[in-house]
Amino acid sequence: MRILAIDYGLKRTGIAVTDEMQLIASGLTTVASETVLDFLSDYFKKERVGLVLLGEPKQMNNEPSQSAELIEVFLQKFKDAFPDMQVERVDERFTSKMAFQAMIDIGLKKKQRQNKALIDEISATIMLQDYLSRKKSF
Known part of the structure; x- marks a missing residue:
């Protein structure tokens, strides 16, 4: 799964x-x-997903960031659409900065690094890989 x-x-x-x-x-x-x-509805029909991680944006002082309210609204819509899906919130601080740095590290040109869609996808990947790393250490 x-x-x-x-x-x-x-x-x-x-x-x-x-x-x-x-x-x-x-x-x-x-x-x-x-x-x-x-998109998720179609994906869940094709693939077995047992857990969904949803980024939880926080400021440095651990307070919710400006986008937290937007994500709470999405979370409620998600739960309404997929009531049986397990959801876990994960800290997403620095994932965008880490994604941008990863793009530099792998040698993407400046024009490619300006692709915000790619940054969002890499951010989700970093969030997921961090979760997997923490899970392994238990």
Whole structure:
């Protein structure tokens, strides 16, 4: 069964997923946020997903960030659409910065690094890989 991570944003939502054995996190796609529930509905019909990770944006002082309210609204819609799906919130601080740095590290050109959709997908992948790493250490 797979684990899926969602980096939800106002315009775009990055999505990452594990393999069936939950060993490797891979970027899946970035979709327009208004279509993400439809995309997930189709995906859940094709793939077995046992857990969804949803980013929880926090400020440095651990207070919710400005986008927290937007994500809470999405979370409620998600739960209404998929009441049986297990959801776990995960800290998403620094994932966008880490995604951007990863793009530099792998040698993407400046034009490619300006692709915000790719940053969102990589952010979701980082969130998922971090979760898998923490899970292994227990």
